[in-house]
Amino acid sequence: MNLMKYIESKKNDEIKQLAKLSATKNIKKTGTYLIEGFHLVREADANDQRIVKLYVTENNENDRLAKKYHDIVTGVSDDVAQALSETKTPQGIFAVVKVQENDDLTEMKGQWVILDDVQDPGNVGTIVRTADAAGYTGVITSLNSADFYQPKVQRSMQGSQFHMPIYRMDLQKAISIAKKSGLKVYGSEVNKEAMPYNKLEKTDDFALVMGNEAHGLGADVLSETDQNIFIPILGKAESLNVAVAAGVLMYGLKSI
Amino acid sequence: MNLMKYIESKKNDEIKQLAKLSATKNIKKTGTYLIEGFHLVREADANDQRIVKLYVTENNENDRLAKKYHDIVTGVSDDVAQALSETKTPQGIFAVVKVQENDDLTEMKGQWVILDDVQDPGNVGTIVRTADAAGYTGVITSLNSADFYQPKVQRSMQGSQFHMPIYRMDLQKAISIAKKSGLKVYGSEVNKEAMPYNKLEKTDDFALVMGNEAHGLGADVLSETDQNIFIPILGKAESLNVAVAAGVLMYGLKSI
Numbered sequence: 001m002n003l004m005k006y007i008e009s010k011k012n013d014e015i016k017q018l019a020k021l022s023a024t025k026n027i028k029k030t031g032t033y034l035i036e037g038f039h040l041v042r043e044a045d046a047n048d049q050r051i052v053k054l055y056v057t058e059n060n061e062n063d064r065l066a067k068k069y070h071d072i073v074t075g076v077s078d079d080v081a082q083a084l085s086e087t088k089t090p091q092g093i094f095a096v097v098k099v100q101e102n103d104d105l106t107e108m109k110g111q112w113v114i115l116d117d118v119q120d121p122g123n124v125g126t127i128v129r130t131a132d133a134a135g136y137t138g139v140i141t142s143l144n145s146a147d148f149y150q151p152k153v154q155r156s157m158q159g160s161q162f163h164m165p166i167y168r169m170d171l172q173k174a175i176s177i178a179k180k181s182g183l184k185v186y187g188s189e190v191n192k193e194a195m196p197y198n199k200l201e202k203t204d205d206f207a208l209v210m211g212n213e214a215h216g217l218g219a220d221v222l223s224e225t226d227q228n229i230f231i232p233i234l235g236k237a238e239s240l241n242v243a244v245a246a247g248v249l250m251y252g253l254k255s256i
Numbered sequence: 257m258n259l260m261k262y263i264e265s266k267k268n269d270e271i272k273q274l275a276k277l278s279a280t281k282n283i284k285k286t287g288t289y290l291i292e293g294f295h296l297v298r299e300a301d302a303n304d305q306r307i308v309k310l311y312v313t314e315n316n317e318n319d320r321l322a323k324k325y326h327d328i329v330t331g332v333s334d335d336v337a338q339a340l341s342e343t344k345t346p347q348g349i350f351a352v353v354k355v356q357e358n359d360d361l362t363e364m365k366g367q368w369v370i371l372d373d374v375q376d377p378g379n380v381g382t383i384v385r386t387a388d389a390a391g392y393t394g395v396i397t398s399l400n401s402a403d404f405y406q407p408k409v410q411r412s413m414q415g416s417q418f419h420m421p422i423y424r425m426d427l428q429k430a431i432s433i434a435k436k437s438g439l440k441v442y443g444s445e446v447n448k449e450a451m452p453y454n455k456l457e458k459t460d461d462f463a464l465v466m467g468n469e470a471h472g473l474g475a476d477v478l479s480e481t482d483q484n485i486f487i488p489i490l491g492k493a494e495s496l497n498v499a500v501a502a503g504v505l506m507y508g509l510k511s512i
Contacts, residue, residue, distance in 0.1 A: 122378070126497045135490025156497070163492040198512060232512055234391025236419040241382050241412070244503035247496070251504045256454055256488055 006075040007055075010083035015076070018055075018084055018096070024147045027099065033149040036085055036094045041065060043159035050098035057081050057092030065093070086151050099149060102167045105174070108181040110137035110205060113250065114174055116221050117212040118242055121146040125156025126243040127210070132160035134250040139164070142171040175224045178207040185209060187225035188249060189217050194228035197248070202255045210246050262331040263311075266339035271332070274311075274340055274352070280403045283355065289405040292341055292350045296415050297321060303418035306354035313337050313348030321349070342407050355405060358423045361430070364437040366393035366461060369506065370430055372477050373468040374498060377402040381412025382499040383466070388416035390506040395420070398427040431480045434463040441465060443481035444505060445473050450484035453504070458511045466502050 007015060020026050021034040032052055035041060044051060045065060054073045056066050066073050081090045113131045118124050124146040131139050146153055148166055167174070178185055184206040209225060211217035222228070231240060231248055240248070263271055276282050277290040288308055291297060300307060301321060310329045312322045322329050337346045369387045374380050380402040387395050402409055404422055423430070434441055440462040465481060467473035478484070487496060487504055496504070 126500060129493050130496060130500050132491045133487075133489050133493035133496050158493065160491075160493050196512070231389075231507065233389050234510070234512070235388040235416075237385055237389035237414065237416050240386060240389050240503070241499070243497070244382060244386050244500055247500035248503050248507045251487065251508065254490070256452070256490070 004070075004073075007080055008077045010080045012080070014074075015080050015083060018094075021096070022086075022151045024150055027147065027149045031099050031101075032096050033099060033154075034084070034094060034151075035097055035154060036087075037091045038093055040154070040159050041093050041095045043162050044095060044097050047162035049100075049162055051095045052098055053096040055080075055084070055094040060092050063093065086155065100161070100166065102165050103169075105140075105165075105167055105169070105177060108137070108178050108183055108207065111135075111254070112137055112178065112183065112207040113139045113246065114171065114178075114207050114209045115139070115141040115145050116171055116209060116217050117142050117144040117215075118210060119144070119146055120213060120242075121150055121152035122156045123213065123241070123243045124148070125153040125158075127246045128153075128157045128166060129160045130243070130247045130250055132163045134247075134254060136250060137164065138166065140167040140169060140171075140174045143168060171221060172224070175207070175209070175221065179224075181205075183207050185224065185226045186253070187211075187217050187222055187228040188230065188245065189222060189228045190230045191222075191228055194230045196232050197229040197252045200227070200229055200253065202253065204255070206253065208246070208249055208253060210242055210249075213242050260326075260329075263336055264333045266336045268336070270330075271336050271339060274350075277352070278342075278407045280406055283403065283405045287355050287357075288352050289355060289410075290340070290350060290407075291353055291410060292343075293347045294349055296410070297349050297351045299415035299418050300351060300353050303415075305356075305418055307351045308354055309352040311336075311340070311350040313346075316348050319349065342411065356417070356422065358421050359425075361396075361421075361423055361425070361433060364393070364434050364439055364463065367391075367510070368393055368434065368439065368463040369395045369502065370427065370434075370463050370465045371395070371397040371401050372427055372465060372473050373398050373400040373471075374466060375400070375402055376469060376498075377406055377408035378412045379469065379497070379499040380404070381409040381414075383502045384409075384413045384422060385416045386499070386503045386506055388419045390503075390510060392506060393420065394422065396423040396425060396427075396430045399424060427477060428480070431463070431465070431477065435480075437461075439463045441480065441482045442509070443467075443473050443478055443484040444486065444501060445478060445484045446486045447478075447484055450486045452488050453485040453508045456483070456485055456509065458509065460511070462509065464502070464505055464509065466498055466505075469498050
């Protein structure tokens, strides 16, 4: 197949702009972000995400997706692919995807995970992936959490952002919507009134709020929770990694 | 306090050798590794680890540990601390610690986690930390797993290596010891005979074997397990991160 357009040099202006799309401020400015690799690009396509541009190396020119998106596909050299990639051996397929504009949350049903300033990109991404695996309805992060669309978060999410709604919003507002919608709000925190997660009576509709890696939940959030829960520490570790704790709680609170 | 010895320049030979201690081959060669920060150094001290050398910046010269280890402490400049550190703002305390020589495993009791070629340092470290939190007896990794003593693993372990035995050994041998000791061996894998982890009858003595991030458990290991178990995927994600899966299983299999 002859691609309409081909870029040879990583110093090309369009490629330089693309490379900058890993910065949160540029994701915000353009309303788009860059994904790479067959798994993510296929997931984006299969889940009706808006693919704005597609870039493929020569060996992928005949891929089904290159054909489907023939009007917006650009061929790139291996050199360009290496410059755009987060990995050492790029698969040679990249897409610019429109950011999901989820600003319409007015009611919540089912099971939600809410993150209060979780800052490590790997933790945020892993929690979204786990929420997807555990069949949760959606994930909300505070405005100070790691941004969903930065490359490290995406690598950990593994495409789970295409399977369920993810929101980034004011946390007080999110908790207020959860409560108005009749969800129980569980904070993960050790305090006098907290109970071990496995002693909690299971419900179908709830929001689980996880705190910052170092400081836990903010006082403003804690005061809004219906019940605080904790994972018993049975050995000598001081705490659990927040993504592991979220996983233990997400599965532990489900009726399975 | 006047330290007997002080190193100003990061080009000093001793400092150059220290900086190389992050490489696995040098850890093996010297039988020692480098830890940094108050939390880890205090944990090493409190848990009877053999501290061979201690390095402190000027503001830490009067710390309790600098006094306790006065015969092996060296003062270093902020410049040196920065050169040795894995973080942007070092706390200014480092220790060279003797690697635990755990090669004496002949019997196993209680609950063990065994890792079959888990390669991401963060995953190995996080699993050790979780095993500690969940009150497991010990952790064993295969010879091809990420080495316990490299800096990224240590950062994720958060000192849990001081709380319980960790072994790196041939996996067939480990599983053979587990079986001879009467432990049930659970493999985490989806196959025809596997069952959901939450349906498993709980026992007090078992070994949970987790597989490689991409390839799961090796066929040689799978053929040796007594029962394979899996975590039900309730949404659209293809799989879970191995450290999260290990956490869900470790807590899920405990009688709490």
